[in-house]
Amino acid sequence: IIQIDNLNKSYIIGNQILPVLKELSLTVQKGEYVALMGPSGSGKSTLMNIIGCLDSFNTGTYKLNQIEVSKLNDNELAEIRNHQIGFIFQTFNLLPRYSALENVELPLIYAGWNKKNRRERAIEVLKQVGLEDRMTHKPNELSGGQRQRVAIARALVNNPAILLADEPTGNLDSKTSEEIMSLFETIHQNGNTIIIVTHEEDIAQKSRRIIRLLDGKIDKDTLI
Amino acid sequence: IIQIDNLNKSYIIGNQILPVLKELSLTVQKGEYVALMGPSGSGKSTLMNIIGCLDSFNTGTYKLNQIEVSKLNDNELAEIRNHQIGFIFQTFNLLPRYSALENVELPLIYAGWNKKNRRERAIEVLKQVGLEDRMTHKPNELSGGQRQRVAIARALVNNPAILLADEPTGNLDSKTSEEIMSLFETIHQNGNTIIIVTHEEDIAQKSRRIIRLLDGKIDKDTLI
Numbered sequence A, B: 001i002i003q004i005d006n007l008n009k010s011y012i013i014g015n016q017i018l019p020v021l022k023e024l025s026l027t028v029q030k031g032e033y034v035a036l037m038g039p040s041g042s043g044k045s046t047l048m049n050i051i052g053c054l055d056s057f058n059t060g061t062y063k064l065n066q067i068e069v070s071k072l073n074d075n076e077l078a079e080i081r082n083h084q085i086g087f088i089f090q091t092f093n094l095l096p097r098y099s100a101l102e103n104v105e106l107p108l109i110y111a112g113w114n115k116k117n118r119r120e121r122a123i124e125v126l127k128q129v130g131l132e133d134r135m136t137h138k139p140n141e142l143s144g145g146q147r148q149r150v151a152i153a154r155a156l157v158n159n160p161a162i163l164l165a166d167e168p169t170g171n172l173d174s175k176t177s178e179e180i181m182s183l184f185e186t187i188h189q190n191g192n193t194i195i196i197v198t199h200e201e202d203i204a205q206k207s208r209r210i211i212r213l214l215d216g217k218i219d220k221d222t223l224i
């Protein structure tokens, strides 16, 4: 479902070029459950943003469902992001002026759901992440772990074929983390593809394959 | 150094009152190293913000160095925050238009350091957190764990008597986490007081006392 070959991604900072992903190649099959690990700054979020069609790359190829992503226009990319991919950002990226419920409904508005079904579905996932009594709170009226769970609920609400989760349990206590991980396991059992960035070994052990990045390249790739 | 008695803190949401900290009492001696744990939403960040003189409370007393904090005016509170307390926020709160170096220098500007000494000291702490080759990057040009480390460096830069760290390793890989924790150990050995919020047991085990919050009250308080 994801085929990346010889990918290079650099940033320009000041007048220098900073290579971040270097000749990276990666294949992920439909329905796989992959953990992506590596030191802080090694390129995990950069790779996730490229996979999630949120960022471009410099050279190499990235085929999503056999379609070359760099050849798609903005509308086509937005379409993929809205319908095929659920993204949990490392920094949550919630809309500050909207409640938890409204934030979670947003992908369903893009997907064209009617108001009643949207509300029901959003409430259902907010219950799954334990936030039913915080639905009306805005992000600044929520704790760190509650905001993280709103971001999780928003990514799950339209049952995406591909779930990309960038450190989804970083702000959660162990009990809440376990609840989220069993939610992910259910999603995996339903045939969806999951890539989760984590720096916690016991979270990574819940996946089926661990890929370790080091300095912009794949250092290890192990089935569990 | 920190004496809290029968503290109550509530938020107003819509037209309802939501109690968050309930008749909370806590004593921390000078030089102690305390870990604060508890479920997501139990009130840890709220308590940290009150201890750090960033937020008010409704009833009860809070004495910092035997001074009743609720009787201080804004200038006096700012003075305490600038000179006595270093705060690492759960959401980092970096200034987006300034580089890592400029963000870390900021407390020294408030403390009246001259330009040369400020720059040297800021670079020294940025080295301690492993960011010397990212000093000129702005926050949006840094990874999640790099931003977290800028927030850590900024809190340490004027060697505060009290270090308040709200989930300081949430975005860090285990190697980088260990480096930060041994930095904290050195600060503790130097006689400073540390309160660290964490949801990771092995991080909490590095402190000398673990306080567990549950639903806005202290549930357990154990010396290690």
Ligand SMILES: Nc1ncnc2c1ncn2[C@@H]1O[C@H](COP(=O)(O)OP(=O)(O)OP(=O)(O)O)[C@@H](O)[C@H]1O
Pocket (backbone or CB within 6 Å): A134, A137, A140, A141, A142, A143, A144, A145, A146, A171, A172, A173, B011, B012, B013, B018, B020, B038, B039, B040, B041, B042, B043, B044, B045, B046, B047, B090
């Ligand atoms: N401005 C606010 N208005 C209303 N409720 C709030 C506000 N800020 C926080 N809360 C609520 O107060 C409770 C405690 O929040 P707090 O941020 O202290 O939790 P926490 O223990 O730090 O959680 P976490 O581990 O998720 O960071 C939460 O249930 C949250 O929804």
Ligand SMILES: Nc1ncnc2c1ncn2[C@@H]1O[C@H](COP(=O)(O)OP(=O)(O)OP(=O)(O)O)[C@@H](O)[C@H]1O
Pocket (backbone or CB within 6 Å): A011, A012, A013, A018, A020, A038, A039, A040, A041, A042, A043, A044, A045, A046, A047, A090, B134, B137, B140, B141, B142, B143, B144, B145, B146, B171, B172, B173
């Ligand atoms: N806009 C940018 N301009 C310049 N450099 C950048 C930019 N964004 C990221 N970087 C650099 O790219 C590298 C990889 O960043 P990335 O966010 O992918 O790391 P990461 O593996 O997710 O780290 P973490 O575990 O800390 O979240 C980092 O060294 C960072 O400083």
Ligand SMILES: [Mg+2]
Pocket (backbone or CB within 6 Å): A044, A045, A046, A090, A166, B143, B144, B145
């Ligand atoms: Mg990252």
Ligand SMILES: [Mg+2]
Pocket (backbone or CB within 6 Å): A143, A144, A145, B044, B045, B046, B090, B166
């Ligand atoms: Mg918190």
